[in-house]
Amino acid sequence: MPSRHDHEHTHDHEQDERQDAAEAAELEREARRLIALSRIRQYGDPALRMKAREVEDFDDDLLRLVERMTTLMHEAQGVGLAATQVGVLRRLFVYVDEDEDRVLLNPAIVTSSMETAAEDEGCLSLRGVLVPVERHIKVTLEGLDERGAAVRTEIEGPTARVVQHELDHLDGVLIIDRTDDESRRGALATLRPQPVLGAAAPR
Numbered sequence: 001m002p003s004r005h006d007h008e009h010t011h012d013h014e015q016d017e018r019q020d021a022a023e024a025a026e027l028e029r030e031a032r033r034l035i036a037l038s039r040i041r042q043y044g045d046p047a048l049r050m051k052a053r054e055v056e057d058f059d060d061d062l063l064r065l066v067e068r069m070t071t072l073m074h075e076a077q078g079v080g081l082a083a084t085q086v087g088v089l090r091r092l093f094v095y096v097d098e099d100e101d102r103v104l105l106n107p108a109i110v111t112s113s114m115e116t117a118a119e120d121e122g123c124l125s126l127r128g129v130l131v132p133v134e135r136h137i138k139v140t141l142e143g144l145d146e147r148g149a150a151v152r153t154e155i156e157g158p159t160a161r162v163v164q165h166e167l168d169h170l171d172g173v174l175i176i177d178r179t180d181d182e183s184r185r186g187a188l189a190t191l192r193p194q195p196v197l198g199a200a201a202p203r
């Protein structure tokens with residue numbers, strides 16, 4: 001019969017293994033996030049400043065693009081991703097609304113609340129940047145789904161902020177364009193490429 005000590009030892013061992021497994025899962029999640037970010041256009045990439053064109057072809061390529069963008073958004077741990085962020089200059093974005101994956105093509109805001117709110121916003125294309133941006137708290141969007149059917153959706157709360165952010169991407173507009181001067185200066189300092197130590201050493 002195992003002693004009390006042995007029993008505790010076994011228990012601790014199982015706990016350690018569970019903890020190791022949780023840490024391994026977290027490391028993998030972080031690795032996936034970094035790989036996903038490397039596949040998303042980053043600040044300085046001209047695609048982020050271009051105006052996207054309307055989607056016209058509702059074919060298998062489009063369905064594959066939507067699927068790829070949705071996977072990338074989740075792996076990057078984001079809640080929205082616009083086509084321009086993957087270098088596709090077409091008017092569509094994916095986003096998460098109440099745990100559901102959504103897509104909107106050729107979107108337009110048809111009504112927006114008078115009321116606005118300023119809150120910190122980040123962007124998968126501007127790593128390390130968080131700046132206050134004023135947005136309508138409620139918007140109604142019209143557009144198409146991935147099969148070309150008309151969609152009209154009323155959105156409020158955090159998701160209203162997300163869709164306004166993604167719609168901006170389709171016009172080449174970024175959060176640093178919509179924040180105050182001081183926050184923009186701070187963001188640009190963060191985004192400036194860091195010099196590699198020793199690279200500028202005198203000869």
Ligand code: NI
Pocket residue numbers: 122123124125165169
């Ligand atoms: Ni963004």
